[in-house]
Amino acid sequence: MSTPVRPVATLDAEARSGFLVKVYQHLVAAVVAFMLFETLLFASGLARGLYDLIAGSGPMWLLILGGFMVVNWLATTAAHDLTDPARQYAGLFGLAAAEAVIFAPFLYMVFNVDGGGTATVASAAVVTALGFGGLTVVGLLTRKDLSFLRPMMLWGGVMALVLIVAAVLFGLELGVWFSLAMIGLAGGSILYQTQAILRRYPEEAYVGAAVQLFAAVMLLFWYVLRLFSRR
Secondary structure (H helix, E strand, O other): OOOOOOEHHHOOHHHHHHHHHHHHHHHHHHHHHHHHHHHHHHHOOHHHHHHHHHOOOHHHHHHHHHHHHHHHHHHHHHHOOOOOHHHHHHHHHHHHHHHHHHHHHHHHHHHHOOOOHHHHHHHHHHHHHHHHHHHHHHHHHOOOOOOOHHHHHHHHHHHHHHHHHHHHHHOOOOOHHHHHHHHHHHHHHHHHHHHHHHHOOEOOOHHHHHHHHHHHHHHHHHHHHHHHOOO
């Protein structure tokens, strides 16, 4: 007979603190891995190749986006497999690699086409880090049940995907208000996931928890960077 899973919130303070330390250590590891993968893509010329591949090609961008969504699902599933630690880490670093690939043409455009360069990326990174830090504090300290955010985020995510596909296929312009709405969606996801990993996750699921937060952070970074860039 299997042992019932106990959420971290039901454990003592020391166990909760230890769990959170592991979660954020693995989140930092995923961010570092993303940066290393991104550096490799730029150094090898693959970032430019990806940019050239999708520039002016809506269907190709949709194909890459679809592939990313499949990898995202596979990586998230693997990272939550508590019976196989190796598979968990494969999911964590696999998602970091997938994020690097999807970001590569965007970052290449920022550095080489828009002219924003390092200052734009650094500013977006600082704003993302500050926003994530503030939302994390709220998510950890608030006593309000934030589970009501989940259906709102699911609905918002579906609508955003529809708008993105429509924009690519029909040339619609998703301007500043769309970026602001997506920043709000990413912020809501960070709030919800921060509380959910304590209330729903067992002590052993720190890799899966890190994956959930990493995905939300990268979504926030994408749209902050989009807001700061010229396009």
